[in-house]
Amino acid sequence: MKEKFELNKNDIFALGKEEMVGKPFYLDYSKACILIGDESKAKVHGIPKGTFLLAYYDNDNGENPEAILLRAMGQVHLPNQEEIFSTLIEYYKEPNTSEKEKMDPLTRYAFSFSGLECNVLGSFHKTENGDVYFGSDIDNFYSPSNYTIYKPKDKALEAIVNLGVCEKSEKRHPVSIGKVKYSSSCGFKHNKVNVYVSSEDFIGKRTAIFGMTRTGKSNTLKKIIQLTDKLNTPTNPIGQIVFDINGEYANSNQQDEGTAIYEILNPEKVVRYSVLDKPKFKTLRANFYHDINEGFNIIKTKLGQTSRSGYMEDFVSIELHPPKKPEGEISQEEKDLYFSKMRRYKRKEAAYQCCLYKAGFELPKDKYGNPEKIRFTVSSHISNDPHVGIDPTDGISYEDAIEFFTSIWQHHDEIPYLRDYPLKHENRTWIDKDLENLLIMLTRSKKNSTNENLRGYKNLEVLNNHHTTTTDNYKKEIINFLREGKIIIVDLSQGEREIQNDYSKRICEHIFKNSIKNFIKNKENNTIQFYFEEAHNLFPKHDDSDLNQIYNRIAKEGAKLNLGLVYATQEVSSISSNILKNTQNWFISHLNNTDELNELRKFYDFEDFLDTLRRFAPQDKGFVRMKTYSNPFVVPVQIDKFGGWKKWVIQKE
Numbered sequence: 085m086k087e088k089f090e091l092n093k094n095d096i097f098a099l100g101k102e103e104m105v106g107k108p109f110y111l112d113y114s115k116a117c118i119l120i121g122d123e124s125k126a127k128v129h130g131i132p133k134g135t136f137l138l139a140y141y142d143n144d145n146g147e148n149p150e151a152i153l154l155r156a157m158g159q160v161h162l163p164n165q166e167e168i169f170s171t172l173i174e175y176y177k178e179p180n181t182s183e184k185e186k187m188d189p190l191t192r193y194a195f196s197f198s199g200l201e202c203n204v205l206g207s208f209h210k211t212e213n214g215d216v217y218f219g220s221d222i223d224n225f226y227s228p229s230n231y232t233i234y235k236p237k238d239k240a241l242e243a244i245v246n247l248g249v250c251e252k253s254e255k256r257h258p259v260s261i262g263k264v265k266y267s268s269s270c271g272f273k274h275n276k277v278n279v280y281v282s283s284e285d286f287i288g289k290r291t292a293i294f295g296m297t298r299t300g301k302s303n304t305l306k307k308i309i310q311l312t313d314k315l316n317t318p319t320n321p322i323g324q325i326v327f328d329i330n331g332e333y334a335n336s337n338q339q340d341e342g343t344a345i346y347e348i349l350n351p352e353k354v355v356r357y358s359v360l361d362k363p364k365f366k367t368l369r370a371n372f373y374h375d376i377n378e379g380f381n382i383i384k385t386k387l388g389q390t391s392r393s394g395y396m397e398d399f400v401s402i403e404l405h406p407p408k409k410p411e412g413e414i415s416q417e418e419k420d421l422y423f424s425k426m427r428r429y430k431r432k433e434a435a436y437q438c439c440l441y442k443a444g445f446e447l448p449k450d451k452y453g454n455p456e457k458i459r460f461t462v463s464s465h466i467s468n469d470p471h472v473g474i475d476p477t478d479g480i481s482y483e484d485a486i487e488f489f490t491s492i493w494q495h496h497d498e499i500p501y502l503r504d505y506p507l508k509h510e511n512r513t514w515i516d517k518d519l520e521n522l523l524i525m526l527t528r529s530k531k532n533s534t535n536e537n538l539r540g541y542k543n544l545e546v547l548n549n550h551h552t553t554t555t556d557n558y559k560k561e562i563i564n565f566l567r568e569g570k571i572i573i574v575d576l577s578q579g580e581r582e583i584q585n586d587y588s589k590r591i592c593e594h595i596f597k598n599s600i601k602n603f604i605k606n607k608e609n610n611t612i613q614f615y616f617e618e619a620h621n622l623f624p625k626h627d628d629s630d631l632n633q634i635y636n637r638i639a640k641e642g643a644k645l646n647l648g649l650v651y652a653t654q655e656v657s658s659i660s661s662n663i664l665k666n667t668q669n670w671f672i673s674h675l676n677n678t679d680e681l682n683e684l685r686k687f688y689d690f691e692d693f694l695d696t697l698r699r700f701a702p703q704d705k706g707f708v709r710m711k712t713y714s715n716p717f718v719v720p721v722q723i724d725k726f727g728g729w730k731k732w733v734i735q736k737e
Contacts, residue, residue: 095216096208097149100138100240103128106200108139108228109163113221114204116152117160118233122196128235131156132267133696134720136244137202139231149210152222153244154202154233155692155717162199171195203692205717218247220716241277245721248714249282257283259311261710265722268701279721283315285713286650287322287611288643290666292659293652294680295673300706301652302332304671305615306345306726308650309571312613313349316569323566325595326615327588327622331577334358334365345573348727355565357558358575359550359583366561368574368587369552372440373448373456376433378590379440380404382550385586387543395538398521404436428516430460434476435489435522440551441482442526443544448553458485465501466492472499486526493523496531550583559594566595566612581621588622592634599645611646614638619651620658639663656680668713671723674700687711689718 105128106120116139125131139152162168172195206220236244241264249258258280286308295301309324316322326333326345333345334356346354358365372379384400407425410418437458441447447455457479467475472495474480474488496502496515505514515523524530528540562572574591576584595612602609616622623635638649639662653659657679664687672690675681675697684690684697693709706723 095210096138096151096236096240096243097140097210097216099238099243100151100236101140101234102240103235103237105131105137105233105235108231108233109199111139111152111225111228111231112204113225116154116202116204116228116233118200118202119162119197120200120233122198131200131235132269133158134266134693136205136236136241138208138234138236138240140234141226142230142232143226151208152225152231153205153207153218155205155689157201157203157692160199160201162197165199168195203689205689216243218716238277245277245715245719246280247716248285248712249280257315259283259314260724261307261311262706262708262721262723265707265720267696268699268704268707279710279719281311281710281712282714283311285669286312286613286648287315288646288648289668289713290639290642290648290663291650291669291671292664292667293650293671294654294656294675294684295652295671295708296654296676296700298705299673299700300708300723301654301671301673302617303706303726304673304708304723305617305650305652306333306348307723309345309613309615310349310726313353313571316353318569321567321569321610323569323572323610323612324615325562325566325572325574325591325612327584327591327617328573328575328577329584329617329621331575334573334575335577345571349571353569354571354573356573356575357562358578359587360578362575365575366558367552367554368558369550370558371448371554372445372551373437374555375557376404376436379551380436381590382583382586383544383547385582386547386580395521395524395540396543398517399525402432402436402518402521404432406433427461428519431462432518432522434458434460434485435519435526438482438486438489439522439525439541439544442486442541444548445544445551446553447482448555455481458482463501466499469499469501471495489523490527493527493529493531559591562591563595563598567610569610585622588616589634592638596634596638596645596647599647603645609646611648613648613650616649616651617653619653620655623651623660623663624658633660636660636662639666654680656683670711670718671708672697672710673706673708674698674704676700693718693720 105124106118108116108118110117118137120131131137133156135156137154137156139154141150144150171191204222206218207222208216208218210216245264246258259282260278261281262279264277264279291308293301293304309326312322312324328334336344336347346356356365357368359368361367370378370382372382380402387396387400406429407422410422414422450456458476458481459479460476462476464475466472467477472488472491474484474491476485476488480488492499492502492515502514506512520531524538525540525543528536528538528542565572574587576587592614595614599609599612623633635649638647639660641647642649649663651659651663654675656664656675664683667687670687670690672684672693675684678698681694681697685694688711690709690711697709706725708721708723709718710721711718
């Protein structure tokens with residue numbers, strides 16, 4: 085069905101000359117200065133800072149029409165400004181008598197004019213076939229006396245602010261996101277012009293939402309989720325995943341009642357995850373016994389935030405990755421070396437799992453419903469030693485495994501095979517450094533000691549609530565949902581900040597690796613959009629140099645993998661520059677810090693708005709300066725409140 089979208093038919097050469105404001109007295113490639121009277125200002129309902137203006141060439145013969153697009157920036161002194169000031173001062177000095185209550189009309193009229201400085205944004209032209217197009221510069225200018233300045237309104241203004249979606253393309257999918265708003269004081273009194281965005285601008289692109297707390301960042305992010313979901317179809321699935329730091333996307337809250345994503349969008353297409361057990365939420369936990377790497381990384385993340393020394397520092401430095409299996413044809417010596425490394429790794433893995441068991445981590449069940457057993461290989465010289473007497477080769481209980489490790493640790497020097505091992509193996513010990521650190525944790529004692537005077541495995545007890553016995557892998561499950569076009573909300577509001585970051589990172593890494601795998605195999609990736617609040621905590625500036633950092637990789641490589649990134653924060657200066665440089669869409673609301681504003685100065689034409697972005701009133705919530713991929717310049721917009729689809733989507737025939 086063809087959309088009822090007529091913006092591309094709004095001819096500014098026919099519609100833009102309704103409200104004249106003045107004449108320019110200076111014009112070059114980047115700046116214009118306009119003489120404007122108080123009467124004209126009143127007739128056009130004022131000219132707030134940031135107002136779009138059009139300069140039309142008066143001597144146009146209709147063959148090659150041109151209009152220069154300007155943005156009002158501030159007052160500029162007139163050539164006779166000093167004379168005006170002097171006259172006014174003398175007037176104010178006169179006694180306020182009945183004879184001198186008023187100026188003479190001629191003088192008053194002369195004093196009613198002022199100068200307005202404007203930035204040149206580009207120019208409109210009309211082709212031979214009648215199409216209007218916009219260039220982001222001007223290729224020529226004439227004497228300023230040959231131009232007249234107008235303030236566009238209604239259809240003309242609508243065409244200007246929606247340049248990016250005026251293309252005659254069925255793929256643009258234009259959706260109204262708000263209305264033009266020049267200033268806090270004017271509100272919606274005179275501007276009722278809709279601002280549209282193209283859904284295509286956000287798909288697979290990078291989008292930034294910057295602003296102080298309670299200025300409407302979350303509302304804007306929800307609007308983007310909503311308009312993106314509109315493109316989601318069975319033949320074109322678009323998965324979206326929201327890392328919900330504050331819980332406002334997954335849950336109802338008193339501040340934004342009725343605006344949770346889960347409440348507005350179809351619950352059947354929204355899947356919620358939580359780090360805690362909650363009704364109607366899937367659990368975001370790792371099986372510490374099965375997913376060794378993820379479980380141990382959660383442990384390191386948690387313990388890494390606490391003061392450590394000695395054996396605990398050694399414990400978190402353990403390498404728990406299995407050795408890489410050699411590829412291709414290898415020698416017998418290489419095979420033997422690999423199997424030797426694997427046997428050592430399996431012993432470490434077993435000792436680590438025993439620490440989990442001692443710390444109270446529930447054991448998974450086997451297919452018969454019985455607690456899983458543990459298996460690893462040791463020499464018969466050890467298993468048959470009278471101090472040990474346990475063979476783990478065919479599988480033993482965790483209680484027996486703990487007894488095995490405790491025995492070899494406490495009686496190491498009494499077991500000939502262990503004592504003499506370095507003499508026969510080039511001074512290498514059977515209990516290497518990693519295994520030694522694990523046995524200290526497990527037994528809570530140093531070598532050859534029976535005194536449990538260390539906390540050891542008890543340090544792990546605080547992480548029990550991050551463990552699950554299920555064999556389901558939540559990361560694989562999330563991937564499958566996203567490939568189906570579901571909206572995933574990861575509720576991290578009740579988790580610790582370090583754990584929040586760890587889960588976010590691991591889920592993103594898994595999605596990225598899956599997309600890379602599909603790309604290498606020439607298998608098409610459907611679009612997946614990432615959404616982050618409090619982004620400065622996830623990809624800070626100090627990660628700039630780490631190009632392997634997952635968020636930097638998504639920002640730099642995501643386009644070819646159909647991965648989009650939307651992030652929100654109040655700390656622009658804290659965001660990795662690699663991500664800022666690759667951002668195509670910008671939504672900027674109130675920022676009260678010059679450091680943050682100066683960071684914006686580097687991008688597009690945001691410098692035009694720095695002083696207004698610093699100011700804020702309660703009615704400015706949702707008042708943003710928007711730059712999208714399609715639009716060539718920044719547009720000031722009051723973002724619509726997030727809600728149902730009906731009032732925002734362009735109706736189809």
